[in-house]
Amino acid sequence: MTRSSGETLRQWLLSDRPQSRRQARLGRAYVIWRQFSGNRLALVGLGIILLLVLMAAFADAIATHNPVQGDLAGARLLPPGSAGYLLGTDDQGRDIFSRLVHGSRLTLMVVVLVAIIAAPVGLVVGTVAGYAGGWLDAVLMRITDIFLAFPKLVLALALVAALGPGIENAILAIAVTSWPPYARIARAETLTFRKSDYIAAVQLMGASSWRIVLRHIMPLCLSSVIVRVTLDMAGIILTAAGLGFLGLGAQPPLPEWGAMIADGRRFILDQWWVAAMPGFAILIVSLGFNLLGDGLRDALDPKEAGQ
Template structure:
């Protein structure tokens, strides 16, 4: 059956999304999101990373259903240091008779809590500092970047240890300390992005329309920095997990009996030769989750890179 010359064939959903002449902003945004998703899913390792993070979210959301024992109370008399698979303990027990599997499941909540709160605190701070510094220039730029350089001069873990030592041990103080040490790289990225668009024709046109510097930075410059910032935050989440685990290992993060993975490794290092599973299981969990965030970040970087998307 042929279609009359004066009547065009109905456009499929895929053709509508990939149209080079979108009829609305909604169509343009959905088309761009569809292209980005196709580029992301073309990277199989990135999809693996996404599945790992989805699994982490699922485990954290349904920890009370997935856990088989209490993560805090153990059977010290009858279940101390049992190997994996013994008496219903899938991953064995620790020196307090607590089920390691259940502690790992509940520990996923603490891991997500640290990652989400640190990203929610540090990323906006870095975005604001970087865009203001890059757009204002002059002494404002010099002052903000020198402060940023001071934070970057110290290793992140060492600086976090100093802040936690000043604030006191605890999961809340650990989150604050990690967030304080995590924002400088985001400020650098936002400043670099701002410098590339500050003198563009697009920003000049907005100035001619009478927009204030605050409106230009908030409404027009910051959105252009978000894609690079999202990629960097995703890649840094593995480092955030390792820093939190390091603080927990040193006893400055989540305090016992909370099932924090770094603290679990610290309590199991005494039995590493004979009861290896006490420290190995939380270490393996940190490895898998960190790998998932790294793979996801690499995939987002390739999908959101305008040079790659233009090929």
């Protein structure tokens, strides 16, 4: 693409009078990306998350050893860099690097499924409560307040204890404890849009309440919820790791990072790498989601994007 064609495309994307919905959407996406890419830390966070996704997708090719079976006789508690073990081995002779690589699949699965379950529930509850008002708003928000009254980890522990240990029950428990903040954000956004001229015009056209909520209010609240979900990913990872550390999450021999830390806590003084490596992985991934969330928050802010 020549420089002149690039400038023409840029002018077409940044036009203040788009000729079609496609042009308007592409122009909005371009403005968001330009705002996002101007934040170097956000790009670092995006790079970390992309690396996590690639690691999970190609775990079988990246891992150098079997993640669940080790050499108990000849490779137990080897330090990093010994005999082809990049990050050392654990007390079962299993390669820590391979377990971290395969554990990225579990981590990614947890955050994606929790987001898929919790975010839509919170979005529906918040928008319905904010638009309907009255007794329905009061009931839905009091239910939300009940969930917010309990610390996430404590409530998740109670739910997993009732449902039984396992990665599926841990995901469900974390999702149940994660939706209330999204409902609060969606309700606050809905209250600002409910009396706007835009919604009044849709009402005059005869649109039903459900159509207004689903087609017009929810899309306006979506950017705020996406930012909050991204920022909450670190907390979701830590909660899942906490459940795994206590033996209520993924069960052995699955290479879940929290469970790996629990296995290594007995050797923390002499064989520090057994617990430190999965802890460092949790730190890096959590940092990546926080940096990505900060960048999305700035890029999706309409006041910032217009500058």
